[in-house]
Amino acid sequence: MSKELTETQKKILLYIVEHINAKGYPPTLSDIALNFNYRNRATVQQHLKALEKKNYITRTRNLSRSIEVNDRNNLYVSRPVVGEVAAGNPLLIYQDVVDSVDLPALANLPKNSFLLRVKGSSMKDAFILENDVIIVKPDGVYKQGELVVAIVDDSAVIKRIYEDDEYIRLVSENPEFTPIIVHRKSKNFRVIGSVLGLYRTLEAGRKRRLHRSS
Amino acid sequence: MSKELTETQKKILLYIVEHINAKGYPPTLSDIALNFNYRNRATVQQHLKALEKKNYITRTRNLSRSIEVNDRNNLYVSRPVVGEVAAGNPLLIYQDVVDSVDLPALANLPKNSFLLRVKGSSMKDAFILENDVIIVKPDGVYKQGELVVAIVDDSAVIKRIYEDDEYIRLVSENPEFTPIIVHRKSKNFRVIGSVLGLYRTLEAGRKRRLHRSS
DNA sequence: AAAAATACCATACATTTGTATGGTATTAAA
């Protein structure tokens, strides 16, 4: 079993994880020293040794940026959820982010994508459940048939988008729903972004449950 | 727009991505040189320059391992799917892996977990669809209420597991299904592993569709 | 046919990076 970490060690470990998520590679000793205003790398070295001894990281000697974070599974990084979508309602973007999800540290999200929590079970036809968190990339570009978050007449929908020269069709996964068709130039229509993926906690013992049996 | 890559450049880019996935950090020039049997790093440097010019990677000068792969969204890495689960059927583990999924390169799966493709729509009650790929961690340990893949009487199921001193209950997400209850010591029962997550392609234009309308 | 891009080599050099050693001060454990 790995022992308890001290405050400083925790901070450094977190910094490492977030550096990896942000930049795509672990920091060097200098990076860490700089971040914590250490005047030299030797200090960092000692903390890393401690972290390694306590089995939180693994390093390869003499190799730069060779910090591997062990047990990344149980390491969660808190990420802000910037808003909510619920079919029928307008899209909600919070001014001050209060809500957040703990995503596995290994979920390395693309830059400038953001997270939205799905409210209401009305997305069920797209097999997206209440409280699922969807990853949205706010690009103006989207391919034919891509799943997008769109605002139609002030209401949010998650649908597949198809467009031709004149019309845009928003199609549900469920064939029973008739497609929404709007003019390209319609002012009551706006694509927020494309849905890159969804995150759903399948583990037990975490905040939410898929079903709260009646 | 980024231009076409040459064969060598493609190989090197792929090596970089896989190095990142395997080790958690990008390779150095030496690493790459070693892998491709180059006698020096200068050669690699030139290829990297080309890759950077064509906008496939970004580097920070003088910084070790600072290769960032741009556009990781559209970069897919092929990963083996080692088997299939379908409720009612026994678990299938292929001897020779033929099937594979292209996972986004950024999906950095935990070591020793494996992928299973879900067959049949009978997992629908757990909101897992046909052809979804689930990520299974073959640990012996599982928590109360965790979603697991289990074999009961030679049939595979994906259910939440609860156990007490005597019995093990396998509960479906859907309350209409009555739980399966087995004795702890039952020989006809085995937990394969816990389901860490599921991967479902939401993008259009890729191999599979969620629904093939009738 | 000439120019440009590609794919490699070798060697030299400056920086970055990790490591080692020795020191001070504070807090926690035996």
Add this chain to the structure above:
DNA sequence: TTTAATACCATACAAATGTATGGTATTTTT
């Protein structure tokens, strides 16, 4: 209270790493 562990400092050094330059040979483009 003595010993560990923690948290920092400074300086020195070797290994790893990125870069620069100049060269040859082959393929692709103009």
